[in-house]
Amino acid sequence: MTNHLAAVDACIQANAERYLDELKQLLRIPSISTLPAHRTDAEHAWQFLAARLREIGLENIQRILPEGNAGGLPLLYADWMHAAGAPTVLFYGHYDVQPPDPLNEWVSPPFEPTIRDGNIYARGSADDKGQLYTQVAAVHALMQTLGRLPVNVRFLIEGEEEVGGESVDLYVRQRPDNLRCDCAVVSDTAMFAPGLPSLDVGVRGMVYAEVEMQGAERDLHSGLYGGAAPNPFEALARVITGLKSPGGKILIPGFYDRVKAPSKAEQAAWKRLPFDPEQYRISEVRAPALTGEADYSVLERTWSRPTLDVHGMPGGFTGPGSKTVIPARASAKISMRLVPEQRPEEIKAAFEAEVRKLTPPGYTCSIQVHNLAVPVVVDTGNRFIQAAVASLERVFGAEPVFIRSGGSIPVVALFDQELKVPTIMMGFGLPDDGLHSPNEKFALSSFHGGIRAIADFLLRIAA
Numbered sequence: 001m002t003n004h005l006a007a008v009d010a011c012i013q014a015n016a017e018r019y020l021d022e023l024k025q026l027l028r029i030p031s032i033s034t035l036p037a038h039r040t041d042a043e044h045a046w047q048f049l050a051a052r053l054r055e056i057g058l059e060n061i062q063r064i065l066p067e068g069n070a071g072g073l074p075l076l077y078a079d080w081m082h083a084a085g086a087p088t089v090l091f092y093g094h095y096d097v098q099p100p101d102p103l104n105e106w107v108s109p110p111f112e113p114t115i116r117d118g119n120i121y122a123r124g125s126a127d128d129k130g131q132l133y134t135q136v137a138a139v140h141a142l143m144q145t146l147g148r149l150p151v152n153v154r155f156l157i158e159g160e161e162e163v164g165g166e167s168v169d170l171y172v173r174q175r176p177d178n179l180r181c182d183c184a185v186v187s188d189t190a191m192f193a194p195g196l197p198s199l200d201v202g203v204r205g206m207v208y209a210e211v212e213m214q215g216a217e218r219d220l221h222s223g224l225y226g227g228a229a230p231n232p233f234e235a236l237a238r239v240i241t242g243l244k245s246p247g248g249k250i251l252i253p254g255f256y257d258r259v260k261a262p263s264k265a266e267q268a269a270w271k272r273l274p275f276d277p278e279q280y281r282i283s284e285v286r287a288p289a290l291t292g293e294a295d296y297s298v299l300e301r302t303w304s305r306p307t308l309d310v311h312g313m314p315g316g317f318t319g320p321g322s323k324t325v326i327p328a329r330a331s332a333k334i335s336m337r338l339v340p341e342q343r344p345e346e347i348k349a350a351f352e353a354e355v356r357k358l359t360p361p362g363y364t365c366s367i368q369v370h371n372l373a374v375p376v377v378v379d380t381g382n383r384f385i386q387a388a389v390a391s392l393e394r395v396f397g398a399e400p401v402f403i404r405s406g407g408s409i410p411v412v413a414l415f416d417q418e419l420k421v422p423t424i425m426m427g428f429g430l431p432d433d434g435l436h437s438p439n440e441k442f443a444l445s446s447f448h449g450g451i452r453a454i455a456d457f458l459l460r461i462a463a
Helices: 003-015 016-027 036-056 127-145 164-174 232-243 262-271 277-285 298-303 343-358 383-396 410-419 445-461
Strands: 059-064 075-080 088-094 114-116 117-123 153-156 183-186 198-203 206-216 308-311 329-338 365-375 403-404 424-425 441-443
Touching: 003 016, 003 127, 016 036, 016 117, 016 445, 036 059, 036 075, 036 153, 075 164, 088 127, 088 410, 117 424, 127 153, 127 262, 127 445, 153 164, 153 383, 164 410, 183 410, 183 445, 198 383, 198 424, 206 232, 232 329, 232 343, 262 403, 298 308, 298 403, 329 343, 343 365, 343 445, 365 410, 383 441, 383 445, 403 424, 410 424, 441 445
Parallel strands: 088 153, 088 183, 183 424, 198 403
Antiparallel strands: 059 075, 075 153, 114 117, 117 441, 206 329, 206 365, 308 329
């Protein structure tokens, strides 16, 4: 194995510029899944990756549109299954990206990848094209060096991660036998700090809902009807303030009943991490103060406590100038992040009941739930996690830490439920990469180090 590692490292170094150039080609494709106008671009990204995997030597390249979502963006499946007796690894990533707005805040164009200060700047550089490409390049380097792969490999790459992941959810549930594996690898997370490799072993679940309030049948003039006509924004404000206290406690009955606290050992490990709440406020949150439950640390609040947040309140008049209208209807987009052992269906039902209870007289309330995701914590004792720890330590020169993510990665819960395998969340981003924001970036050291770490991991589990 040692000889193979040295040879593979040399191959990766020799191909470093090639891998970076191929990543730039992928980043130039504006594969924005949210906007229908970019559907052709999304298809272009699929074609680029399919051609690259075929060139590397992957087989059974498939364009998949699962039953129930024929109009969605296609999944890309590919495999190489000739390592008899060796483990099978399922690689997951996504080729779609968020819109780049606001454009005027980008230093360089979002779809013209630019190298500055050791980073590559472009939309999708860290989320998730750059990280996905560490997997692709690692497989290429192994094939080039060994003439084959040391393990069996499957790729499942989706184009709807940024809009809910309907296709991948349907396909995994409909065809789990097509994805049989011993572990899954997701590279869509971040290291805790520069130079500190990390394995994400927990993600929060989610309930995402939209609440619409309707008052009158039509918009009304506030001068003629103000004081008598119901205002849906006022109703929404009453509901929202009734769901959460000023101190951050969620007031939905039964909301905390199943919350499982992290172990004492995990909490002790978090306290040893190089984390300064004030620096976090200044450099990452960039706000006058941090909010939330004062009895819990910032890491506990963001990793192991459930939340409720409002994301938008569409309705009424939002154009320039003034228009004195009482809108007939308005809505609020609300999400709740969940932690082990909370159950999304139970939280959904409790949320709906409390919203209806808080709705004032004179309004009609409707609730649409857009997304449910189950929280997951991965057992750190499995051999694949231990192999990943060894790979990250060798490549990055520091002992990896176990962390959790405040975000939700629904596919991790999906693999846990349907495939019954551990998911290794081996990500290479950094906390300041600016995911979903202007000037998104990915460190070149993370990109090249990630390729080496993935290749090392495959060799290690084969051995």
